Amino acid sequence: MAEDTGGVDVTFARGEPQRFDLVVGADGLHSTVRRLAFGPETEHVRHLGLWVAGLPLGxxxxxxxxxxxxxxxxxxxxxxxxxxxxxxxxxxxGAMVDGFDHRDLAQHKRIVVEAYQDDRGWRVPELLDRVRAADDLYFDGVSRVRLARWSRGRIGLVGDAASCVSLLGEGSSLAIAGAHTLAEALAGDEHGAAFRRYEAVHRRRTEPKQRFAGYAAGLLVPRTRLGLAARNTAARVFTPVRPSAPGSSPAR
Known part of the structure; x- marks a missing residue:
């Protein structure tokens, strides 16, 4: 991306070069726009110690x-x-894996299987077999994205590219809200002022999620048996039991 006072010239790995008034990176945790405009991913993305994998069971x-x-x-x-x-x-x-590649399916399968291979409880062995056979597996580290600014000249960021707390931060909802806020700002002002106004408004939504990400992770996946017992007890105490309709099974 090459920016001048009137726009941004963009070349692509596939496709003809094009010129744009503005470039908005809405390309997720591993944003290419962020890397090109703001520097390497290692400068802005911090692994929070959790890994997540998901797959359809068919x-x-x-x-x-x-x-x-x-x-x-x-x-x-x-x-x-x-x-x-x-x-x-x-x-x-789990700690960050040396040489982690978010596109390497074989590596992802290996990390998941090694993490659970000694667990014979519930459906874990069956689900691990599904992982081994999967050709459609989502896998990534739970990460926090932090930048001093979300825009530079005519290039800006929105969604996880700007302020991710993957899995724990209502990312989809915040991305939609951020895009709406940016669109409103751009409709009413020149791009520099619009980017600043969007960031000032939207940071007030994202920063609380980033501050409490560690607490949410500890509740979702307690590290100790005592932590599990405390979490489960709190869930039973604070979860209301709804009355069942006549003839139905009790609510859980």
Missing amino acids: GPADDPRHVLLYNTPGRLASVHPARGNAMAAFIFW
Whole structure:
């Protein structure tokens, strides 16, 4: 991307070069726009110690209303309904892997299997077999993205590219809200002032999520048996039990 006072000239790996008035990077945690305009990913992305994997199970969920969680210290496996179909997920604590490549499927499978291979509880062995056979596996580190500024000249960032707290930060909702805020700002002002106004407004939404990401991670995947017991006890105490309709099974 080559910027001048009137626009940005962009060349592509595939396709003809084009010129744009503005470039907005809405390309996620591993944003190419952010890397080109603001520097390497290592300067802005911090691994929070959790990994997450997810894959479709190829059929309807056994329980279409509930997410089923299986926790052991530092690890979680789950099956949940997604638009009527079953999805499996693994979330677990682990340090950043040397040479991690978010596009390397074989590496992702190996990390998940090694993290759970000694766990014979619940459906874990069956779900690991699904991971080994999968050609459609989402896998990435849970990460926080922080930049001093979300724009530079005619280039700006929105969504996870600017302020990710993957998995724990309502990323999709905040991305939509951020895009709306940026669009409103651009409709009413020149690009420099619009980028500044968008950032000032939207940071007030994203910063609380980033501050509490560690707390949310600890609740979702407690590291110890004591932490699991405390989390489960709190969930039972503070979750209201809704009365069941006549003839139905009790609410869970």
